[in-house]
Amino acid sequence: ERFAKHYENKPGMKVGIRVNPGVGSGGFSKSTTSFSKTNVGGPSSSFGIWHELVDGPVKDIVEKYGLDVERIHTHIGSGSDPEIWQQVAKQSLSFCKIFKSVHSLNLGGGYKVGRVEGEKTTDLQEIGQPVADAFRTFAEEEGRELKMEIEPGTYLVAMAGALVTTVQDKVTTTGEGGHVFLKLDAGMTDVLRPSLYGAVHPITVLPSSGDVADVGSETEDVVVVGHCCESGDLMTPKPGEPEDLAERTLRQAAIGDLLIMDGSGAYCSGMSTKNYNSFPESPEVLVDREGKPHLIRKRQPLEQIFQNEVQLSSTSIFADPVGASEAA
Ligand SMILES: Cc1ncc(COP(=O)(O)O)c(C=O)c1O
Known part of the structure; x- marks a missing residue:
């Protein structure tokens, strides 16, 4: 009504x-x-x-x-x-x-x-x-x-996009509940679906050299996590159990290797937690039918993240305690 x-x-x-x-x-x-x-x-x-x-x-x-x-x-x-x-x-x-x-x-x-x-x-x-x-x-x-x-x-569009990341670190914990973790230079800031919904994405590890000869045949069971200091920044949730983590068998990764998350065309760029933890927005590249890459979004400059922050001098804090004139 x-x-x-x-x-x-x-x-x-x-x-x-x-x-x-x-x-x-x-x-x-x-x-x-x-x-x-x-x-x-x-x-x-x-x-x-x-x-x-x-x-x-x-x-x-x-x-x-x-x-x-x-x-x-x-x-x-x-x-x-x-x-x-x-x-x-x-x-x-x-x-x-x-x-x-x-x-x-x-x-x-x-x-x-x-x-x-x-x-x-x-x-x-x-x-x-x-x-x-x-x-x-x-x-x-x-x-x-x-x-x-x-x-x-x-x-x-789901299968039209992939997140290209780098393995930044590898961390091992032992004992019951221990895992090998691959830590990425991306995460829920770019693809939120695993953290938010428990969505499962295809993941491929490729050698940093870009050389097919370096792919190798060794595999490893790993948990893949993002770069935010959040236990929820998890790229490999347990299928059907969104609150739980799961190991995935992937090509054995070294620090610096590339990790590709496929199926990232829908609800990823548009749903990214932009500037969470002050991480800049990721660049985006469109690959055309001929396989030619085109930059369609630049990496966000750091200054853009804080450009709307308002600096106060100690005198203005006392003169205008709630910052009302600035907000207006
Ligand atoms: C009203 C409406 N239509 C269509 C869609 C698209 O749904 P899907 O991407 O799952 O096909 C959504 C998604 O939230 C929606 O809210």
């Missing part, structure tokens, strides 16, 4: 309604249906208007303010279970029946991309066919065709 009030004197205002369909899915913990940090549907999620309110309070508001609902939108989570996505897609059609003016149903994103062995990539044809049929049935029953919209963020 708060939103609709803006359009009090503008009947016919076109609006879309994001609905929380009551079911969500997505994430990296063993269950993708209960609470997880990438599940944005169901009772544990604050995204969208709760489905039970649509054919009631929402409809009343739409009528009261003369709004023109042209789109229904649902998005239940990133990396959602294909079966649940299908179920929600069909259920979402029922919200379109409530408003005769709706011409588009936006089903959001959430199409799984398998980054490592054992993770399955969603087959869009397989999940889309029954939903396309449901759209056709809707058209027959309602006498109007809906446009299907999707927002496949991850699906398009």
